[in-house]
Amino acid sequence: GGLSRERVVRAGIKVADAEGLRALSMRRVAAEFGVSSMALYRHVANKDELVLLMADAAFAGVRLPEPAPTGWRERMEAGARLQWALYQRHPWLPQYLSISRPQPMPRAMALIEWTMARVEGVDPLTLIHMAVTLLNHVRATAAGFEDDLEAEQETGMDQGQWMAAMEPAFESILRSGAYPMYAGVDGAPGDAVTLDTIFEFGLARLLDGVGMLIERGK
Structure with a gap:
């Protein structure tokens, strides 16, 4: 269904949650989509940016009590x-x-x-x-x-x-x-x-x- 930054970030979180941050790589995330790692670079600049986006997305999931x-x-x-x-x-x-x-x-x-x-x-x-x-x-x-x-x-x-x-x-x-x-x-x-x-x-x-x-x- 086509890659997007949001989908790449979600896939990175999935990998890190299950296997730890050491296991995370552009190649490992690309494997979730069955594509080469080069395909990811259209959406994130590198692994450092990916992890930063993953962390920010994780905090976005916090729901403050009302x-x-x-x-x-x-x-x-x-x-x-x-x-x-x-x-x-x-x-x-x-x-x-x-x-x-x-x-x-x-x-x-x-x-x-x-x-x-x-x-x-x-x-x-x-x-x-x-x-x-x-x-x-x-x-x-x-x-x-x-x-x-x-x-x-x-x-x-x-x-x-x-x-x-x-x-x-x-x-x-x-x-x-x-x-x-x-x-x-x-x-x-x-x-x-x-x-x-x-x-x-x-x-x-x-x-x-x-x-x-x-x-x-x-």
């Missing part, structure tokens, strides 16, 4: 959870995003603006530091999604199977008595500490800290 939360904490929490759900749908996306070299993505920027829209009583520089710190907590934690996808492809074991295989080695280490912090956790540490628990714990502590800054500014 009515929006009115309190600053509820709004920031909602924005963080929207990002978390987005990264679960697209495990490659957090690995692509950069804090030190941010990409020009208006739709991602709009989500961050929405997330911070109810914070008052802090100066603009503090506000953007709050925003980037929250973004980085969600992004850095969610980077584990693609790590796990790639590890499963390499080992043939999902996260549960891998932890079960490692359990005897961990038990041997803990029996030495040299690691009381780990031994004090009920069950295997890998079961008690997951990407979800790290996200939830870190989000709550970050919002606690933001609350202290806001109160200090009053």
Whole structure:
């Protein structure tokens, strides 16, 4: 039915979602259409532009809740959870995003603006530091999604199977008595500490800290 930029971007997202960003190439995306990679260059300049378009399209899929939360904490929490759900749908996306070299993505920027829209009583520089710190907590934690996808492809074991295989080695280490912090956790540490628990714990502590800054500014 003919190629278009939109179709190429959708195909790139499909490949990256299933196989990870490392597997993405112009040739791999072209294979989805049964054409040569040269056919794609009529619609995207190169792989870098393709991935940027894919990321912006992924953020376009975020649906903001209506009515929006009115309190600053509820709004920031909602924005963080929207990002978390987005990264679960697209495990490659957090690995692509950069804090030190941010990409020009208006739709991602709009989500961050929405997330911070109810914070008052802090100066603009503090506000953007709050925003980037929250973004980085969600992004850095969610980077584990693609790590796990790639590890499963390499080992043939999902996260549960891998932890079960490692359990005897961990038990041997803990029996030495040299690691009381780990031994004090009920069950295997890998079961008690997951990407979800790290996200939830870190989000709550970050919002606690933001609350202290806001109160200090009053």
